[in-house]
Amino acid sequence: MGFTDRATSALGKRVLIHIAWFLILVALIAGLVFLIVHAIYVRYFAKAKEFATEPASEGTSALPARIPRHSLTARLFHWIMAAAMFVLLFTAFLPKLGVQFNWVTYHWIAGTVLTISILFHLVHASFYLDFWSIWPDRSDIEDARRRFQRFLGKPTEQPRKFAKYPLENKLYHGVVMLSGLAVIVTGICMMFRVRTIFFPRNPYLFSDMTWGMTYALHGLAGVGLITLTIVHVYFAIRPEKLPITASMIVGSMSREFYLQEHDPKRWVIEGLPHHGSAVDGD
Numbered sequence: 001m002g003f004t005d006r007a008t009s010a011l012g013k014r015v016l017i018h019i020a021w022f023l024i025l026v027a028l029i030a031g032l033v034f035l036i037v038h039a040i041y042v043r044y045f046a047k048a049k050e051f052a053t054e055p056a057s058e059g060t061s062a063l064p065a066r067i068p069r070h071s072l073t074a075r076l077f078h079w080i081m082a083a084a085m086f087v088l089l090f091t092a093f094l095p096k097l098g099v100q101f102n103w104v105t106y107h108w109i110a111g112t113v114l115t116i117s118i119l120f121h122l123v124h125a126s127f128y129l130d131f132w133s134i135w136p137d138r139s140d141i142e143d144a145r146r147r148f149q150r151f152l153g154k155p156t157e158q159p160r161k162f163a164k165y166p167l168e169n170k171l172y173h174g175v176v177m178l179s180g181l182a183v184i185v186t187g188i189c190m191m192f193r194v195r196t197i198f199f200p201r202n203p204y205l206f207s208d209m210t211w212g213m214t215y216a217l218h219g220l221a222g223v224g225l226i227t228l229t230i231v232h233v234y235f236a237i238r239p240e241k242l243p244i245t246a247s248m249i250v251g252s253m254s255r256e257f258y259l260q261e262h263d264p265k266r267w268v269i270e271g272l273p274h275h276g277s278a279v280d281g282d
C-alpha cells in the first residue's frame, strides 16, 4: 500500500495523481490519539502549572476589569477563516469517504474566501496588530527549556508567565500558516483544472508530473489540516482554556485570568500609564 495513487498518462507513463486517501483516516486517528493522550496526561500525570513569582508590576491595579484581547476585526477574520476551513475540509473529504455531492463548486468558493481572508490577515497583522507577538522569542525558548527540565524532574528556575501567546500557540500558528499557504498556492493552480468564474480552464498549464505533484501537495497539506483542526478545537473546548476561547467571541478576558497566566511586562495593556500604548492582536 503506497502513500500515493498513480495512473497511466496519455503518453503511457505512470504518473502521480494524488495522495492515497487512507491518509484521511490516518490524520483523523492521529488527531484523536493526540487528544486522548493529552487529556489523560493532564488529568493524571501533569504537575500543577507554576510560574516564577515576579514582584507585582506597578500599576496593575489600574488595569480594567476586562482586558481587551481581540479586536472586532480580528474576531471577524478568525470566524470567517474558520468557516471557510470547515467547508473546505468537509467538501474535500466527505466525497472521498463515500458521501457523494457536487463538492468542487462549494470547495473552490470556500477556497476563494479562505484566500481573501488570509490576504486580509497578512495586511492587518503587518500594519495594525503587533506583528511579532505570534513569533517565538528568546524568553519562550528559555522557558520551554525550563519546563522540559521540570518535566524530567530536574531542578531548574521556574518559567516566566506568558506574553500574549504561549510558545505552543506560536508554533501551532507557524504550522497552520505553512499548511494553509501550501493549500492556497496549489489550490489556485488547481482552479485552472475546473470551471470557475475567474479564468478560463486550462488543464495544459502544467505537465502531468507537475499536476500530480500539485495535487499531492494539496492533499498532503489538506490531511495535515484535519489533524491540526482537531487539535485546535480540542484545546478550544478544554475547561482551562475556555476564557481564551470566549475572548475570541466577546473580545476580552478577565483581569484575574490575565494576571494569572500573562506577564504584564511581556503583554502590555492600555490602562497601565507608564507602559505606553496597547497593542492589538489576532
Ligand code: HEM
Binding pocket: 017, 018, 019, 085, 088, 089, 092, 093, 104, 107, 108, 110, 111, 112, 114, 115, 183, 184, 186, 187, 188, 190, 191, 192, 193, 194, 215, 218, 219, 221, 222, 223, 225
Ligand atoms: C483546508 C483546506 C483545503 C483542503 C483540506 C483541501 C483538500 C482538497 C482535496 C482533498 C481535493 C481533491 C484533490 C484530488 O482529487 O486529488 C481538493 C481539490 C481541489 N481544491 Fe482543495 N483543499 C483546501 C483548500 C483549497 C483552497 C484554498 C483552494 C483554492 C484557492 C482549493 C481549490 C481546490 C480545487 C479547485 C480542487 C479541485 C481540483 C480538481 O477536481 O481537479 N482548495 N482539495
